[in-house]
Amino acid sequence: MDYIKRVIKLPKKYSFFLFGPRQVGKSTLLKKYFSETESMKYDLLDFSLLRKLEKDPSIFFNEVESRAKKIKYVLVDEVQKLPWILDEVHRVIENSENPPYFILTGSSSRKLKQSQANLLAGRAISKFLFPFIYEELHNFNLNEILQFGSLPNVYLQEDKNIKYEILKSYTNTYIKEEIKEEALVRNLNAFNEFLYFAAEENGNLINYSNIAQDTGVSLNTIKEYYQILMDTLMGFMLMPIRKSVRQQIARSPKFYFFDTGVQRALSNKLQVALVQKTKEYGKAFEHWLIKEIIYKSKYNNKDYKFSFYRVNENIEVDLVIEKPDGEILAIEIKANNNPKAEKLKGLKSFNKIFPEAKLICSCLTDKIQEINKDNYKITIIPWRDLLELI
Numbered sequence: 001m002d003y004i005k006r007v008i009k010l011p012k013k014y015s016f017f018l019f020g021p022r023q024v025g026k027s028t029l030l031k032k033y034f035s036e037t038e039s040m041k042y043d044l045l046d047f048s049l050l051r052k053l054e055k056d057p058s059i060f061f062n063e064v065e066s067r068a069k070k071i072k073y074v075l076v077d078e079v080q081k082l083p084w085i086l087d088e089v090h091r092v093i094e095n096s097e098n099p100p101y102f103i104l105t106g107s108s109s110r111k112l113k114q115s116q117a118n119l120l121a122g123r124a125i126s127k128f129l130f131p132f133i134y135e136e137l138h139n140f141n142l143n144e145i146l147q148f149g150s151l152p153n154v155y156l157q158e159d160k161n162i163k164y165e166i167l168k169s170y171t172n173t174y175i176k177e178e179i180k181e182e183a184l185v186r187n188l189n190a191f192n193e194f195l196y197f198a199a200e201e202n203g204n205l206i207n208y209s210n211i212a213q214d215t216g217v218s219l220n221t222i223k224e225y226y227q228i229l230m231d232t233l234m235g236f237m238l239m240p241i242r243k244s245v246r247q248q249i250a251r252s253p254k255f256y257f258f259d260t261g262v263q264r265a266l267s268n269k270l271q272v273a274l275v276q277k278t279k280e281y282g283k284a285f286e287h288w289l290i291k292e293i294i295y296k297s298k299y300n301n302k303d304y305k306f307s308f309y310r311v312n313e314n315i316e317v318d319l320v321i322e323k324p325d326g327e328i329l330a331i332e333i334k335a336n337n338n339p340k341a342e343k344l345k346g347l348k349s350f351n352k353i354f355p356e357a358k359l360i361c362s363c364l365t366d367k368i369q370e371i372n373k374d375n376y377k378i379t380i381i382p383w384r385d386l387l388e389l390i
Contacts, residue, residue, distance in 0.1 A: 003032060004152070007135050007299050010127060015093070015102040015120065017079070020129035021233045021258055022107045023170065025152045029129065030075060030103060039073040040064075044081040053082060060088045065096060072100055079104045083112050086120060093123055110231035130295040131155075131259050134387060146284040147274050149261020167265040171195075174234070185228070190217045194225045198255060199266035203287050205252045205310070226255060234258055236294070241307040241320050254308060260288050277336065285335040289362065289383055290319050293331075296390050309350050317346040320357075328357040331386070337365050339380060341373055351376040362386040 006025070010016065010033050020026050042060070044050050053060055064074055076085060086104070093099045102124060106112070132150040134140055148154050148163045151170070157163050175192060185191045193215045201211070206226070212219045229235050235257040257263035264270050264284075274281045297304050303324050309317040321329040330350045334343070339361050347359040359378040368385060371378040 003028070004132065004136055006129070007133065007296075008127065008129055009299075011101075011125070013101065015089075015124040016104070017124055017126045018103060018105045018129060019109065019126065019233060020105075020107065021131075022174065023151050023153055024129050024131050026105045026129055027077065028152070030105070034073050034075070034103065038070060039075055040067055040071050041075040041077065042085075043077045044085075045078050050081060053085065057084065057088060060085060061091055064088075064092050064100065067100070073103055074100045075103045075105070077105050078107060080106045080108045080110070080112050086112075090120055090123070093120070108232040110228065113231065128298055130291075130298075133292055133295050133299075134384075135296065142285075142288075143274065146260055146281070146288055147264070148270070149259040149264070151259055151261060154261055163261070164270050167261050167270060171262060171265045174232075179228070185225070187217065190215050190221075191225060191228075194222065195266050196268070198226070198229065199257065199263050201255070202257055202263050202267070203254055203283055203290075206255055207252065229255070229257075234262070236291075238290070238319075239307050241309050256287055256291055258291065260284055260291075263287065282335040285364075286318055286333045289333050289386075292387060293319065293321075293390050296387060300390075302390070309346065311346075311349055315345045315349045317350050320350075328354055330354070330357045330359050332361045334361055334363040336363055339363050341371050341378070344371075344378055347378055348374070348376060360386065 006029055008029070010018070010029075012033070018026055018030070040063075042049065042053075044053075067074075074089075076089070079085060089102050089104070093102070104124065132152060132155055137150070137155070145155075148160070148167065151166075154163050154166050157166065175188065175195070179185055179188065179191060194211065194217075197211045197214055201207070208219050208222045212222045215222070226237075230237065235255055237253040237255055239253045240251065257266070261270070269280075272280075274284055294306055305322040307320045307322070309320055309330065316332075317330045318333045319329075319331040321331065323329075330347055332339075332344055332347050344359075344361055347361065350357060351359055355376075359376060361378055361380050362383045363380065365380060365382050368382070369380045371380065
């Protein structure tokens, strides 16, 4: 299959970090952006190279300084494997008469944080790459994406059995490479159990105590496990809106995995078909659309603040977007074609507190319509049209 063009925009005349989970296509993207004749590369997943640089840090500085004149870019893959190398990058930038532009990729920020690595403040910007988003895909199949996600290696496979095998291998490799080899946790069995429960509870309010009881570890350990998932870019937290909402009883955040296929693999549901009009399908659709909105906004450098609103199980707004200009979008997500006004109690409740907010229900309909009732207006909008607004 032809290369699928990504929507992310990378600088060619400034150094940058490119963060993203394993196998989202960082290496493929950089090959398209930066020609091999103008670049030199250090792949820190290469064990022999890693050991060589660990033994003699000056090798990196000397090789970069001695590069051919045509070399404009130096790529360092999986920089978290050797955090101190950023000191050498800094040294080149500060001391070289004609420093190259550095492209530094990583699938984890945890080791960089823990080692207090030099993050080149002001000398390198940060970019993030995610699995394929809707805008990048011409032959988009929503049901396939909800079922198997959009990691490039998975999406490009036509055989569903191969998709399944890749995702199972991915989750096993993640546990082995990102957790065991970096010694992030002492009890791998407990962490493995935690991953299952975290996947099962994806998109729900996090109940740390229940998960701690199910896995047999402390509540603080569960909080640390969630932090590990965020640091290794396996997902993100969505916090409840905090703007003096006295009616809101939700205080716990929600956690969403970075990809629907990975989440389903971790919860052992890959071989269970998603069927429309079921609760599982609705949860998968909500998960996908929320992360799609967040990913697209990050690609477009939008400084949006994301949260959710919840009074109880029946009164909730799945996603609240606060824009820098003060505009607020309250978005309820429904996996059906014709949501009824009585099912949108969360938006009605939200409107009482934030009457200036735009109330939106995004669903599987193919036409925009409006519900005008009791002094509030809800716009019913197809999910494709909603993504155009972000």
